[in-house]
Amino acid sequence: KAGVTQTPRYLIKTRGQQVTLSCSPISGHRSVSWYQQTPGQGLQFLFEYFSETQRNKGNFPGRFSGRQFSNSRSEMNVSTLELGDSALYLCASSTGQPSSYNEQFFGPGTRLTVL
Amino acid sequence: TQLLEQSPQFLSIQEGENLTVYCNSSSVFSSLQWYRQEPGEGPVLLVTVVTGGEVKKLKRLTFQFGDARKDSSLHITAAQPGDTGLYLCAGVGSGTYKYIFGTGTRLKVLA
Numbered sequence: 001k002a003g004v005t006q007t008p009r010y011l012i013k014t015r016g017q018q019v020t021l022s023c024s025p026i027s028g029h030r031s032v033s034w035y036q037q038t039p040g041q042g043l044q045f046l047f048e049y050f051s052e053t054q055r056n057k058g059n060f061p062g063r064f065s066g067r068q069f070s071n072s073r074s075e076m077n078v079s080t081l082e083l084g085d086s087a088l089y090l091c092a093s094s095t096g097q098p099s100s101y102n103e104q105f106f107g108p109g110t111r112l113t114v115l
Numbered sequence: 116t117q118l119l120e121q122s123p124q125f126l127s128i129q130e131g132e133n134l135t136v137y138c139n140s141s142s143v144f145s146s147l148q149w150y151r152q153e154p155g156e157g158p159v160l161l162v163t164v165v166t167g168g169e170v171k172k173l174k175r176l177t178f179q180f181g182d183a184r185k186d187s188s189l190h191i192t193a194a195q196p197g198d199t200g201l202y203l204c205a206g207v208g209s210g211t212y213k214y215i216f217g218t219g220t221r222l223k224v225l226a
Contacts, residue, residue, distance in 0.1 A: 004157070033214070043158075043203065043216045056213060090157050102207060103148060104214060106157035 002027065004093050004107035012113045018079040021110045023091030025072050031055075031096025032074040033104065034066060037088045049074055050096045078112075086114045118142075119206055119217035127223045128194055136189045136202055136220045144206035144215075147187045149178055152201040194224045 005024045013019050025032050033056075034046040045058040049068035066076040072093075078085055088111050092104040119140045128134055138147070146165045150158035162171050164180035164187060171178045175198075177190040191198055204217040 006157075035216075042219055045214070045216075088155070092157075102146075103160055103163050104205070105160060106150075109155070109157045111155065 004091060004105055006089075006091050006107035006110050008110060009108065010111045010113075012115065013081050014115050015081055015083060017081050018077065019081060019112060021076045021078075021089055021091075021112075023074045023076070023093075023107060025074070025091075025093030026105055029093040029095055029105075030072055031094045032068055032072065033092045033094070034074070034076050035090040035092065036060075037090055037109075038086075043090070046076070055096075081114045083114050086112060088112075119204055119215050121202075121204060121217040121220050123220060124218065125221050125223075127225065130195055130224055130226050131193050132224075134191050134194060134222070136191075136222075137186065138188070138204035138206075138217050139186045140206060140215075141185065142206070142215075143184050143209055145184070145209045146207045147180055147184075148205045148207075149187070149189055150203040150205065152203060153199075158201075158203055191222075194222075196224045196226050198222060199224050 007022045031050045033048040036044045046060055047054055047066050048056040052068045063079045068074045088109045090109045091107045094102050094104045119138055122137045146163055148163050149161045151161055152158040162178045167182045167184045169180045175192045179188050202220045206215045
């Protein structure tokens with residue numbers, strides 16, 4: 001079974017620009033979660049999509065948005081980039097069911113650098 | 116608000132030593148996962164524990180879930196340089212699909 005894939009792996013943008021990151025979950029998984037990881041703040045939850053609907057949202061400004069398609073692939077968009085948005089963005093997929101064995105599997109991440 | 120505190124935050128040890136990492140909360144979790152992450156990569160799932168008191172072994176790694184399902188520990192026997200990385204615990208709230216991640220333990224094993 002193929003794992004979670006994320007594209008692109010690396011991205012360099014300048015302040016004020018916008019960026020779109022993509023995530024393809026494991027086949028059969030309907031939940032995709034996005035996280036931001038920085039050295040100072042650790043792993044922070046952005047949002048979760050399940051069956052094309054945002055089911056959970058973290059405490060990030062509205063510049064961060066996402067969507068999920070009918071094939072469960074997800075995209076995350078950050079508009080008006082700021083220097084502080086430089087981070088590793090991780091996508092994780094799971095079945096999305098409230099079950100004890102609802103394990104999350106992570107992709108390799110997209111390293112975003114904002115200059 | 117559910118929180119997961121990991122300790123220690125940083126650990127630097129010599130090859131061959133043993134170590135234990137703790138993951139503690141005041142909340143009950145229906146399951147708990149442990150991940151290892153290497154620089155620039157996504158976390159890799161090591162194990163999931165579900166039953167209170169459960170012990171799982173993965174080669175030199177031993178994972179335990181607390182009896183009350185509020186805490187967990189990861190013990191590494193005879194650490195090797197390949198064990199170097201960031202260890203993260205993540206709990207799933209009872210009856211939910213929400214994940215709470217721990218603060219992380221950065222381990223460095225010196226040859």
